[in-house]
Structures are given as C-alpha cells and as structure tokens.
Amino acid sequence: MKLKSLSLAFLLSGSFVANAATFHQPDQAFLEAATASGLPVELWDSAEYAASSFPNAYKFTPSYEIEKSGVAPEQFKTDKALDFSQIMVPAIDGEMSLNDFLRDRVKNHSMVVLKGDNLLHEHYWNGMDETSTHLDMSVTKSFTAMLAGIAAAQGKLDMSKPVTDYLPELKGSAWDGATVQETADMRTNVIQEVQKHKSWDTRMTDAQGWNGDxxxxxxxxxxDYMPMVKDVATPMGSKYAYQCINTEVLGKVVEAATGEKLADLLEKQIWGKVGMANNAHYQADYAGNPVASGGLNAATKDLARVGRMLMNQGKNYQGEQVVPAEFIANILEGNAEVRSAWLKGKESALADGWYKDQFRTLDLNGRKVMAMVGIHGQVVAMDHQTGTVVAMNGGYPQTETPRMAIAIFHKVLPAIFAAADQVK
Structure with a gap:
C-alpha cells in the first residue's frame, strides 16, 4: 500500500470535509538526517533518542497538520514572578534548585506556568522555543475525551450506550458489553499482550505504523488490531486499568457518532476556538487513522492555553464555550464508580483521586489537581485552589516508573503551586 495513493484517496473521499486537517507523509529528508546522526528510525520513540526525536516526532510517521484559526492567540501579562533558580526541591542527595532538578533529574524540555492571565514562568530547553511543538504522548487522550464530551453535549453521542452501538464491528470483542463511558474511564479491563513499562500491546503500535510502515x-x-482483543480480566466497569487501546476505541466511537474525522474535529472544535498561537501535528497510522491515545504534537504554551480554558469552565478568553462546563464539572466531582475503580488500580499508591474521561483528578497535599498526563514527562496540571496551570514537556528516560511520578507530582508540582500561592 502506497502512502501517496492513500493521501489522494483521502482528498477524494466524500467524508473529507472542506477546511479539513491536512494529511502529510513522513518527512523523508528528516528521516535520512536522523539515520545519518545515528538515530534508527524504527526506534525513534526509544528513550535514548527522546531529546532529539520528541520535538520532531510527527516527522517520523504520517500525520495531520492541525491549523490554528478563528480566535486570535490569547496574550498574557508577563511579570514572570517565579524564579526557578530560587525555588528548592528535595532530591536524593539534598536540595536542588527547581531549574536543576527539572533539567538534570526529570529531563524536562519546556514548561509554561500561568495563573489566571499572568505568565509566571516559561522556559524552553533542548533547542526549543515557544513556537516549537513537542510530542505530548498521552496528554492526547484528554483531547480525545474532550471531543467526546463536545459530541455528547451536541446530542450526537450517548456515553451510556454500548460501544457496539457505534462500532458494530467490535461485537465479539472485549468491548462487546462495555459502555462508551466505561471505555472513556479506562474501566474495561481488556486483556492484551502488554510488556513491562508499557500500557499497550506492541501489535497495536505495529498496526499504527508507529515504528515503520x-x-x-x-x-x-x-x-485491524481492535477486534483481536477478545477477553476481559475482571467484571466490566469495576477496576481502573490504564490501557491505550481504550482511547483508540473512544476515538473511533466519536468519529462514528459525528460522521467526521477526529483530526478535523480537533482542528474545528478546539484548535480553532481556544486561541492557539501555533499549528499542531497529529500523528496517524498509514491508513489515516489519528493516534487518538498519543499522537498530538503541540507547542507547550498552547497546551497551557488549553489548561486555562478548562480552568475557565470550558470557555476561551473571549467567553465562548469550547468544552462543556458540565463535562469539566463531572471530571472534578467524580462519582462512586470511578472512585472505587481507582482504589483497585496501581495508581492509587500515587495519590487519592480518580480517573474519569481520560483525565486524572488528584489530591496533592490537599489541592484538587486536574491533570492531563503522558509518559516521559508530558503534563498539563490545573490547580483549582490557586487557578494555576502548569504545562510541561520532557524526555524522561523511561515510560512508566514510580520515580518519575513522585518527582513530578510530589516534588515539582507542589513546589510550583506553593510558589504561585505567594503571587497576588
């Protein structure tokens, strides 16, 4: 199957709407340069190469370009009141400045801190600047859920219905009997062939062409991969178990319910309404399906703009509703099902909280923090006590470890939120 003909097929497809997100092939010149630099293209997402590959991830795979449009970028007051060289955090060998801890111990690449419309801090390391995009990994999942929430508010999607009402091809699979809401909450407990430090089956990433065609x-x-998942480990809906394939299914449900491609919805419903300053890139498989669970590449300050919108009850800075306020309120409030499911999952050791609609809500030292989280150090954290938003991207050299979670959620974020408390 040739990618060039695929691109033409998309252009001729009746479902490819006007002003749609633009589909691109992998950047062959960039791939040749990567290979010449000793970066094997098939291993681009390995931690050894994260510093080089994550700010350029979309160039390794097919992708959609998500255009900024409509609302002008929100601008911020720039007092930059937080000095990270003066904020100290505990490390294994004594205290370190937050700057040193982020750069040297967490392998952070960029960060933006907002409080209301005040820009308290920003830095861009690893050759990045405020226009640079970066692979956001599973922060993408929260965007997929926001599109589901918008579709539900429009009356196009019923989250209480079975997945198979929207995707009948999954009858006989592990999602036969799962509701859309259980899928969005990671409460399906489907059984996959998952390796250590991963929340996905390598057959899934093969199907997506994540590491080659x-x-x-x-x-x-x-x-092609979804119907291969046949079994469920525990009673449906009872336990929180983080699995990327649930988000891929949710993305396909949204497409089926709306009749539109996920990339087009992302461009129209979010990138065209929040007030973004930069185009984004949305990695896809070779058949043109966006990687709903981890393919977004966005500028860090644009992620912070999304966090600000969510903190503003889903309204952009001009007062237009982007994400339904009820969707956000339900995430913050949780319910008995997601609270009980969280206690049975491994992440309950990190903090009290719950996982709902592809967001985590955590109690961090008495603060209710709503978080979009991706592996290797991608986070958008929203403190509902101070109105502070932290958006960060990085290349931590392992996918899922207790040390990274402790470093970010029990050292970095509490230090930033405490410092933001002092800014009036």
Missing amino acids: HSDTYPNGIK
Whole structure:
C-alpha cells in the first residue's frame, strides 16, 4: 500500500470535509538526517533518542497538520514572578534548585506556568522555543475525551450506550458489553499482550505504523488490531486499568457518532476556538487513522492555553464555550464508580483521586489537581485552589516508573503551586 495513493484517496473521499486537517507523509529528508546522526528510525520513540526525536516526532510517521484559526492567540501579562533558580526541591542527595532538578533529574524540555492571565514562568530547553511543538504522548487522550464530551453535549453521542452501538464491528470483542463511558474511564479491563513499562500491546503500535510502515500486515491500521482483543480480566466497569487501546476505541466511537474525522474535529472544535498561537501535528497510522491515545504534537504554551480554558469552565478568553462546563464539572466531582475503580488500580499508591474521561483528578497535599498526563514527562496540571496551570514537556528516560511520578507530582508540582500561592 502506497502512502501517496492513500493521501489522494483521502482528498477524494466524500467524508473529507472542506477546511479539513491536512494529511502529510513522513518527512523523508528528516528521516535520512536522523539515520545519518545515528538515530534508527524504527526506534525513534526509544528513550535514548527522546531529546532529539520528541520535538520532531510527527516527522517520523504520517500525520495531520492541525491549523490554528478563528480566535486570535490569547496574550498574557508577563511579570514572570517565579524564579526557578530560587525555588528548592528535595532530591536524593539534598536540595536542588527547581531549574536543576527539572533539567538534570526529570529531563524536562519546556514548561509554561500561568495563573489566571499572568505568565509566571516559561522556559524552553533542548533547542526549543515557544513556537516549537513537542510530542505530548498521552496528554492526547484528554483531547480525545474532550471531543467526546463536545459530541455528547451536541446530542450526537450517548456515553451510556454500548460501544457496539457505534462500532458494530467490535461485537465479539472485549468491548462487546462495555459502555462508551466505561471505555472513556479506562474501566474495561481488556486483556492484551502488554510488556513491562508499557500500557499497550506492541501489535497495536505495529498496526499504527508507529515504528515503520506495517500497512501490508495492517492495511486498515488500528482498526485491524481492535477486534483481536477478545477477553476481559475482571467484571466490566469495576477496576481502573490504564490501557491505550481504550482511547483508540473512544476515538473511533466519536468519529462514528459525528460522521467526521477526529483530526478535523480537533482542528474545528478546539484548535480553532481556544486561541492557539501555533499549528499542531497529529500523528496517524498509514491508513489515516489519528493516534487518538498519543499522537498530538503541540507547542507547550498552547497546551497551557488549553489548561486555562478548562480552568475557565470550558470557555476561551473571549467567553465562548469550547468544552462543556458540565463535562469539566463531572471530571472534578467524580462519582462512586470511578472512585472505587481507582482504589483497585496501581495508581492509587500515587495519590487519592480518580480517573474519569481520560483525565486524572488528584489530591496533592490537599489541592484538587486536574491533570492531563503522558509518559516521559508530558503534563498539563490545573490547580483549582490557586487557578494555576502548569504545562510541561520532557524526555524522561523511561515510560512508566514510580520515580518519575513522585518527582513530578510530589516534588515539582507542589513546589510550583506553593510558589504561585505567594503571587497576588
């Protein structure tokens, strides 16, 4: 299957709407340069290469370009009141400045801190600047859920219905009996072949062509993998178990319910309304299906703008509703099902909280923090006590470890929020 012909097929497709997100092939010149630099293209997402590959991730795979449009970028007052060289955090060998801890121990690449419309801090390391995009990994999941919430508010999607009402091809799979809401809350407990430090089956990433073109084996991309997942480990809906495939299913449900491609919805419903300053990139498989669980590449300050919108009850800075206020309120409030499910999952050791609609709500030292989280150090954290938003991207050299979670959620974020408390 040739990617060039695929691109033409998309252009000719009746479902490809005007002003749609633009589909691009991998950047061959960049891939040649990466190979010449000793970065094996098939291992681009390995931690050894994170510093080089994560700010350029979309160039390794097919992707959509998500255009900024409509609302002008929100501008911020720039008092930059937080000096990270003066904020100290505990490390294994004594206290360190937050700057040193972020750069040297957490392998952070960029960060933006907002409080209301005040820009309290920003830094861009690793050759980045405020226009640079960065792979956001599973922060992407929260965007997929926001699009589901918008579709539900529009009456196009019923989260209480079975997944198979929207995706009948999954009858006989692990999602036969799962509701859309259980899928969004990671409460399906489907059984996959998952390796250590991963929350996905490598067959899923093969289907998506994440590490090279597998279109001969998976000509329909992620849609070829979904029916392979047949079994459920525990009673449906009872336990929180973080699995990327649930978000891929949710993305396909949104597409089926709306009749629109996920990339087009992201461009129209979010990138065109929040007030973004930069285009984004949305990685896809070789059949043109966006990687709903981890393919967004965005500028860090634009992620902070999204956090600010969510803190403003889903309204952009001009007062236009972008994400339904009820969707955000339900995440913050939780319910008995997600609270009980969280206690049965491994992340309950991190903090009291819950996982709902692809967001975590955590109690961090008495603060209610709503978080969008991705592996290797991608986070948008919103402190509902001070109105502070922290957006960060990084290249921590392992995917899922207690040390990274402790460093970010029990050292970095509490230090920033405490310092933000002092800014009036």
